[in-house]
Amino acid sequence: MANPTPPPQSDSHFHFSTVTGIFLQDDPNTDPDTFDYVSTNFGLVPRPYPSDDTLDSTDPKSQWQRLAHYIDTLNADSPPETDYKLLFLGRHGQGVHNVAEARYGTVMWDCRYSLLPGDEDGNWFDAHLTEVGIEQARTAHGAWKTQISNGIPSPQSYYVSPLMRCCETARVTFEGTGLPGTEPFRPLLKELLRETLGLHTCDARSPKSAIAKAYPLYTFEEGFSEEDPLHDAHLRESDSARDARFFGFLSDIFATDRNSILSLTAHSGAITSILSVVGHRVFKLETGGVIPVLVKAERREGKAPERVVEPWFGRPSCPGE
Incomplete structure (x- = not known):
């Protein structure tokens, strides 16, 4: 299995933090x-915001417009090694696997059923959305359209997990909103923007060709392989290993994307790790939920501090075994 964490830079690293007081979450x-x-x-x-006094008082701005101006001001006034980005983190809608876990219970799901490709009620390999999940994505679509009328800053980059449930959630959420970059909607699929890796078949991805056939307008990051390089059928990624993966993912995004408003459509575990890496408090999202976070990234000299990364683990025992 390929190492899911990009190698850290030896000469510098990013320190991430959340700018608090912007969102209720x-x-x-x-x-x-x-x-x-x-x-x-x-x-x-x-x-x-501290930047409000630099706005034209004869042209009133909405709360979102004033926040966008504040972010622009922060970036303009900060040294080159500091960068601020507003991340809109969206969790996929309900998937077939979510329903199966609820049906069997988490204990039996983790030890037995998550290892299977499906049951008589459906297939959950690279799980697709249920009708409820599609409706949750439609709710997100409506929420975005409402906030567009309130002046929300438009995402300038769209990143999506390559798993089918995220591809579909992003499509339903953003197509037809009229946001820049959504007509046509061509998000970038990022391999590392995945759910916790290993064991669970719902978290294995389909071949690149199958994704391209289902979403022909989506774009793949450079080096995206035909087959899944990250899934391990025998081991499950630990929470600390997942955090390390997302520290690498965010470091890559902040190093290569100069845009300041980003949309990321991902998973519960992915969003949990992103929030952890940027110092946000724990905030569990329901399926289909969205959480915005204003992140400050400071490039610092030297290697990143060593992370305690627990090893991946095997299947837990089922009751009675």
């Missing part, structure tokens, strides 16, 4: 279990 008083991103403008906090 980074407030400890916000309950993830009851939070509704749709009815709260994606969680945008109504507040002034």
